[in-house]
Every structure is written in structure tokens, then in C-alpha cells.
Amino acid sequence: MSSPTTTAPKPAQQLRKRRPVRPAAVVKNLGALLLALVFVFPVYWMFSSALKPSSQMLTKDPVFVFTPTLDNFTKATGVSNFWTYVTNSVLVTVGAVALALLVALAASFAIARMRFKGRKGLVLTVMMAQMAPWEVMVIAMYMIARDGEMLNSLPLLTAIYFVMILPFTIWTLRGFIAAVPVTLEEAAQIDGCTRGQAFRKVIFPLLAPGLMSTSLFGFITAWNEFAMVLILNKDKSAQTLPLWLTEFMSAFGNDWGATMAASSLFAVPVLLIFIFLQRKAVGGMTAGAVKG
């Protein structure tokens, strides 16, 4: 295709037909394959070590071919109070996400649909709160919790996680609500709905996918949190899975198989959610960052 070398907008071109294989393309594809292997290897190694019989685990040279076994998982989940950790993790994350959704729905509706004094300030606050350096605030949080007799408290941990994910939740929901045309709401109100009913019957159903993905992101954040629970909950009965995972080695000596099984169990829900959400995760930032 010859075209004048101007930058004048050209009519949309046909996609170029693929050329016969060139050496450059081979290099490119091999490079990509190698990179894919590098990125996936730690994940593969986690699962593979988790399924490896212990006899083939501690060898000078790694064993790549073996008959998989579930022994390591049995060992990992057989730890005393394993289910306490699971229950705590689930309670804390689900509680935090549910709270965040409720509180954020109200706030983001106000921000997206109403104008009031202090709205701009609130938007700025939410944006800044999104970047809050929680990991650096643990000492202060510890002192507050201790002086308020709230160490080893799951409700406090839930509340902290709720505030951690709240700004992000408000911010994303605000976007989703703003995307619903106001005319829909107005039409509902013309048909005799109150504003509250219009929200419930018109906006809320349209928000379902947004609520879903937003809450999953919140879930991941709370599920993975480590610094706060590390400093606040020294008592095993109030700890969550990330601590179980990091304490594992000391409890198990050098049992890498069981440690990898534990890591796999912890990571699988997150990996699944991510595969499900990957489209939403990518492009979110750039959509705002690149002039189209």
C-alpha cells in the first residue's frame, strides 16, 4: 500500500495480511514464549511443589516429573486451628466488603448525582484516601487499639479493612452511577417513582456488574492484607490466613511441600477472581491516562 507521507487522516485501512514467517517474527515469538514461562514459573512451581510427594521434594536437583499426591494439602489443612484462620479471613473480608458496598453506594450516589457544598473537597479526600499509607500507620493503629482494649479484635480488623477499601469502592461506583443516563431516572420519576424507588428499580439493577467487580477487588485487598493483622492480632484465635501462611515455616520446620500447599490454597481464590476480572483490571488506569 503506498500512501503519501502526510499525517492527514487516512481512511481506515484494511488490516495487513500476515506475511510469510520471517526470522524476526520467530525471535519475537520465542522471546514472548520465554517471558511467559518466566512469569508463570513461580506460580507453576507453587502448584507443582504442593502436589509433589515429599520423597521427591528435597532432592539436590529438582524433580519435574512425578505422580501427584494430595498429602501436602492434608498436612497443611490438618494444622491445629486451620479452620479458625479460614473462618476469620472469610468473616473479615466479607464483612468489610459488605460494609464498604453499603456505605459507598450512598456516598457515590450523592457524589455522582447531586451537587452540594463540599462535594469537590469530598472527591479530593476520597482520591487521597485511596493512597493512604496503611503499612506506615501500623504503630499508631497498634497504640490506639491497645489503649482502647481492642487488640485481637476481629470487628476492629473488619472496620479497618472496610475503610481501606472504601475510597476505591466509592470512586469506582461513582463512575458506574455516572454512566447510567439521568434520563432513565427521570423517566422513572415521571412515571411516578420517588427518587428512592427510581434508584432501587432503575439504577441499582444496572449497577450489578459494577458492584460485582468492585466488591471482588475489595475482597482481594482485604484477603491479602498482612501488616495490620500482623501488628494488631498476636493472638492465634484472631489471626487470618496471610499470617497462617507466613508462620507456616516456623511451625513446620522445613516442610516446603506443606507450605506450598498452603500458599496454593490461599492463592487459588484470588487467581480465579483475577482471571475473571482481568479485562476490568487492565485499561482502567490508562483509559484516564491516555488521550484517546
Place this chain on the structure above:
Amino acid sequence: MTVHSQGAMTAAPQDAPHKPAGRPEETASPTGPGPTSPRGGRKSLPSGWLPYLLVAPAVLALATLLLYPLIKNVILSFQDINKIEFIQRKYPFAGFSNYTQLIGDADFWTVVARSFAFTAANVALIMVLGSLIGILLNRLGKKMRLVLSMALVMAWAMPIVASVQVFKWLFDEQFGVMNWVMRSAGFAGYEQHNWMQTGLSTLTIVTVLVVWGSIPFVALNMYAGLTTVGAELYEAARMDGANGWQTFWKIVFPNLRPFFLITTFLEVIWVFKAFTQVYAMNKGGPDRASEILPVFAYVEGQSQAHYGLAAAISVLTILILVVVMSFYFRLILKQEEEQ
């Protein structure tokens, strides 16, 4: 999602197209359910208390669990709290003594230098490699692109605590794969090489972990950004005989400049406070030699029982972060205005 509170989580999420500001809204009927007279035309704003009622819970939550701890942190940094005061719960005022003690402490400056070096190394690697992989993604065929992006998503999705365990296992002294790789590649001295022997070596492993986990965010977003640049621009550049290097600097970079800046600031913030990766790897050891600022604060407070000092370290760390964040927000706000 890695350095980042698993990265994506804190990335500015997609914002739906804005409505033009200043658009009048339907009046709210502040009386909950109950029939209101349907209105055709729009009236001016629902003022009154409804919006305040709606945002109150959020504001209250942020005030009690975010603002208050931040203030408390500053107060603590001006108090003298060590083991005895901690037990007696009496916190005497100490003026600036925590700060002067820190500034006069060589160890503190070592940690500061280490934090900056660690952040610089990580962010440089993440941005350069991430961009290159993003460009590669853009040039691959459909199948290979899917393969590579799935691999990237896997690395991105791994929870930090889980990936730290995996990396400890990969770099295990006796049975780790890395020592085997080094031996197979013909390097001597990797029979039972202890990768956690020094602070530098420990932080190198943390760097590999952080870079591995953070590249996907940059690469996939870079690729998403490249697709917006438009094929005809590349085509035109190619026609004009530009090589890859020129194409990048003349076409890609100017178009993606905001992306590069914003991503770099985000990565700086995330890496600088990478507490979990460093602490879970080796608790800041060996002998406190791999501590970066947030870990330093934690260890000073928790293990050494110097709570006031730890609070002062936190305050200084937060101040450094605030400087970086202010750049980031200026950019974001400029973006907002342009849209």
C-alpha cells in the same frame, strides 16, 4: 497486584464519561417513599440535607479510622514512649527529641538511603521492562499475545504473602531451584548458596519478587495504551522510514506521556511502602540489614519497644510519600480537567 496493594486495586479506576458539570438535577423528595408530583422540567438542585445524609457514613468512617490514626501518629511522634511508659500507659511529652535522635542516628540515614536505592532500582526495572513487554505484546500475533498476557495476569494476581513463600522456596539454600539453575548454568559456588546471607542479597530477591509481580500491571496497561495510539500513526512512521527507536520516542512516548508519568509515580509509592514483601521475606534481616523505612518503623516499635521513635519514623516516611503523591495528584487532576 503486587507492590501495589496488589497494584490494580489502588490504580485510579476507570471513570465513566462525565456528565457536563453544572447540570441541574431533579429535586429530591426528602420524604422517602411516597408519591411525589411528577415533574417534567428539571428544577435546580436538591440541596438540603439529603446528600449530606448519604455521605455522612463514609465521612465518619474515614475520619475515625484514617484521619484519627494519622493524627495520633503525629502526636505519638512527640511523646517519649519506651517499654516502661508503654506498660504504665503514661506518655510524657518529648518535644522534638524523637526527631533529633533520628536525624543524629547513622542507622536511620542508612535505612533512608537503602529505601531510596531500593525504590529507584525497582521502579526503573519495572518501568523499563514493563514498557518493553507492553510493546512486545502490541506486536505479537493473537495467539502469542493471549499466552503472554495470561502468564502476566497469573503473576499479577498472585497474593503477595503467597508469592513471598514461593520465592523463599525458589531461593532455598539446600533444595531451591535457583541454586540448581545457577549450577546448571555453570556458575561455581552454588552448591548450597544462602541467598539470605546479606541484606543486599535479601533485598535483591525482594526486588526480583517485586519486579516480577509489578511488571504485568505496567505491561498490560502499556499495551492497552498503545492500542489507543492508532495503527495509522505507526504505519505513517514506518512509511517515513522511522526505525523502532525513533517510532518510540517520536510517536509512542509523546502520546503515552501521561501514562508513563502516572504509572511511575504509582510504582514509586507502592514500592516505597512495600512492607509485606520485605518483612515476610526475612523480617528485615539478617541483622536488620534489609529494612526499608516502613519495616524499620515496625521493628523499632514492635521489637525494640521504642514507640515514639517508631511513630516519628512513620511520620517522616509519610511525609516523603506525600511529596510523591502531590506530584501524582497534580497529574491526575490535570487529566480530570482535560476530559
